[in-house]
Amino acid sequence: MDVVRLDGVSKAFGAVRAVDGLSLSIRQGEVLGFLGTNGAGKTTTIKMLLGFFRPDSGRLTVWNGDPCEPATRRMIGYMPETAYYYPYLNVRELLAFYGGLCGMPKPLVRTRSDELVERVGLAGAGSRLLRTYSKGMLQRAGIAQALLHDPSLLILDEPFTGLDPLARIQLRDLILEQKKLGKTVFFSSHELSEAELICDRVAILKQGALVWSGTVHDVAGDGQQNLERIFLKMLGDVARKEAP
């Protein structure tokens, strides 16, 4: 069953075609890596999946629903690209706030946040205001808020950015654990090695259009090609197409 489905989705900002006729689907239980150069349109696609704005053309559904409807977002956990949370709160207060927004009762929020604060390695800094957090610590808080309401679809925008090697491994394990639980994970990244390690399938975007999509099995089985080579080859292809 397709959890996410995009059919010829386009979005332009003035003259910039951020997403250009993108068709893509994500199956239940799949971990999909969304790769592409800076400005390729990854974040724009993710924002449309969360209903921040609608596509100019094309069709986009999440569980056959419109993500602009709050009910559709009930099962989505999202971690934004830049981790910036309320500086005057501590991480437990932050989670209590988001728990309230998800309509979770207080006792449930408390147990979930105890669990998650521990899980993302912030237990020692649980009572400190977020203003005093480092970039990686904020990123960890972001992971915790994305998982808070136990969503079945995780949408993570560059989740590995700013994490130390240990936290990176923890996040990798966490994503694989979510997969084991039958959850679907969609994440954008510039970390090809991470993507190769944890993804079932990879989609490569260039200037808003899908240029390659395949399984990690394709990557490994493609002679001695790894993801980096495919990535470079695809960008080269596009560069050739663009040349007059």
Place this chain on the structure above:
Amino acid sequence: MSVRVLQLKALAGLSVLELYRRKDLIVVFVLSAVILLPLALFSPFGLSGASRYVNELALLLVWLFSAVIGLGVSVRLFPPEFESRTIYPMLAKPVARGTVLAGKYLGALAASVSALAVFYLAFGLLVGLRQGVWFPMILLQAFVLHVGFMVVVTALGLTGSLFLTPSANLTVCGLLIVGMLFFGQRLPALAAAQPLPGKCALTVLHWIGPHMEFFDLRQRVVHDWPALGWGVCAAVLAYAAVYAAVCLALARCVFDKKRF
């Protein structure tokens, strides 16, 4: 508790927490204590005129501070969310944009009314200590109508914040509020004395501007006039509610269409 109520509580709680954590309010409280305390200790040797003057000054300060707090909180409800991008994880949660708007508004209102209550308590104690009259009915009514004023001020500040930058919004709303408070009653007379363009502008302002003078019972409190009929109070509060509802409906239209 329904999901909508939990969401409203979370949003409103955040605005209140922010106000108290950022210590702006503490500064205002300390400032008002520093100004009001000498007034309380100042004994006007039984001169009722001087005592009245002290009360008038104190109430003017309460009005000034309340407008500063109401606007200060409401103009900052959204711009920091946009700037620091906290709006993204918030709107990604299963919450309707209308609920976000309502929750934030209620938070700003709760925060400013809580500060207002402290001011009136302090004023009531000051009057009680000096004049031996403890919390007369007219003071209670003045507080209730002042809450109506906050209802309108916070709605104006919030709505403006979706159209203007915080400083522009603060200036426009501040001028509108102070202008209407002091000249609102005289607008028709002022309009009549103007040449045509000014006349039109003032007449429009008279019909659509927020009539802040409706909420102002300072003179009645200072001169210890009899209390208003509660029907009048209810009508003024209804005016506040309708005015705020119109502002928020406008804000909702803009916020719903806003692309992030």
